[in-house]
Amino acid sequence: MNYLIETIGCQMNVCDSDMLVSIFSAYGASKANNLSEADVVILNTCSVRSQAEQKAFSYLGRVKEFKQKNPCIKIVVIGCMAERLGPNIKKRFSSVDLIIGAKDIGNAALKIMSLFRTDYSAKKVKSEIKSKIVRYITIMRGCDNYCSYCAVPFVRGREVSINCETIVNECSSMVKNGAREIILLGQNVNSYQYEDVNFASLIKKTAAIENLERIRFMTNHPKDLSDDLIKIMATEPKVCPHIHIPMQSASDKILKAMNRKYSYEHYLGLIKKLRTAVPDVSVTTDIIVGFPGETDEDFEDTLKAVKTIRFGGLYVFRYSPRPDTKAAEMIDDVPFEEKKRRHAVILKESNKISIEIVSEMLGSTQQVLAEEIKNGIIKARTKNGRKVFAEGRKEYIGKHINVNIKEAKINSLFGDIV
Structure with a gap:
């Protein structure tokens, strides 16, 4: 079986795609370089934003045209969009052979291989991803926060933490195969709890792996980021001084409507505490503009926060309603052109700050x-x-x-x- 994987979305999707590659490699399957070489094309999808779904539909359209001339190729759709839309994908694209949702991703490899009449048995083969210096590992799946704009709890399910020993063993295997940096992934890594092991404890255990040089993690939720984690960042040399903490807005009114469960004052206090404990820490963030009810004053609060905190980098998104979410029931009252303007203003300010920060490194x-x-x-x-x-x-x-x-x-x- 020759396979081609197209991945759309977050690093957790990248991690899931890597997992498929590892399993396929163990069973002797080979990675194709393009559609012409592939027996099966696997589209790993995202449903967090409408643009990600449109990108997936566009890709399926191109593959559909290819399949009309090459009917033997199999098309598989996996991940969050597959979970959310399910059979509706098949209605729109009858050429799709298999749909596997995000909640069933652990069984995806075997289900895909079952499309082919081949007796697969594990073989000792060289992994397709063996040479990666930086590797991702998912430590938990799902989310219990139910932010009003976010579809993740509906497509990935409730929070489930993965066995600590399993994680550490997998990280050790990655390091033996050449990895030097491990990135621990979860929708909210701060909520990790497997029996008596919390997230800070998991980092300690991971840091003990011989020849592992760097540890990063994402994503963090401001309401759950603990003093224990900050202490680990300050004292464990393998933990990188870089943390991604989505702020989303600096307006308490909007944060409440988003169901974020913290205030801007709490968020700012967290940043100050981090920078005191880890002076060279780089803090990056996510911001949503144009959320329902966001006034000019609310937006100015967020812009002021960007100037005050001086993030090392940020991702800014224009709000768009996602099906099944609480925010989808709200009136989307910020005009699209105003969302574009606010997006551009935040991005311009962020770029200005980034240039100032990196310019200080010239000559170093x-x-x-x-x-x-x-x-x-x-x-x-x-x-x-x-x-x-x-x-x-x-x-x-x-x-x-x-x-x-x-x-x-x-x-x-x-x-x-x-």
Whole structure:
């Protein structure tokens, strides 16, 4: 079986796709380079925003045309959109052979292989993803927060934490296969609890893995981020000084309507506490503009917060209603053009701040982990998450190198290895 995987959405989807690759590889299946080589194409979908679903439909349209000329190819849709829309996908695209929702992702590989009349048995083969320096691992699935705008609890289900021993063993295996950085994933990693092991304890256990050099994690919820986690970030050298904490809005009225369960004052206090404990920490965030009921004053509160906190980077999204959510019942009263304006204003301010932050690094020497090389250019990353590019050699990959920074852009640094 030759397979092609197209992944849309968050890093948890990337992790799920990697899981499929590992299983397929163990059974002797091969990764195709394009549609023409594939026996099956697997579309791993996202349902968090309407744009992600439209992207999936567009891809299915292209594959449908290909299948008309190559009827033997199988089409499989998995993930969050598959969970939300289910059989409706088949009604729109009769060419789809199999639909597997996010809640059944653990059985996806075997269900996909069952489409082919082959007696699969595990083989000792080289993994398709063996050489990755940075690896993701899902530590929990689902979410219990029910933010009013978010479809995740409906498509991924309630929170379920994965066995701590299973996680640590999988991380150890990744490190033995060349990984040097592990990123722990969950909709809300701060809620991780398996028996008597909480998230801070899980990080301690993961940090004990020999030859593992860096640990990151995402995503965090402000209401659950504990003092224990901040202490771990301050004292465990393997934990990177980089944390993503979605703020969404700085208006308490909007935060309440979003069902976020914290105030802006609480969020700001959390940032101050983090920066006191971990002075070089880079804090990134998510912001939604144009949420129902967001006035000019509410938006200005958020813009002021962006200027005050000076995030290391942010993702800003225009609100769009998602089916089944509480916010979908609200009046979407912010005009689309105003959403676009607010989006542009936040992005402009964020870019201005990012340039100021990275410009301070000009002339400095940064220790970075070399992740990959392409056309003689190494892509690396600082501990606090900044991408760095420099000319180099293949043997640097997986190692720490020092780079003297010569040029700075919004999201990237460029320099020479010293």
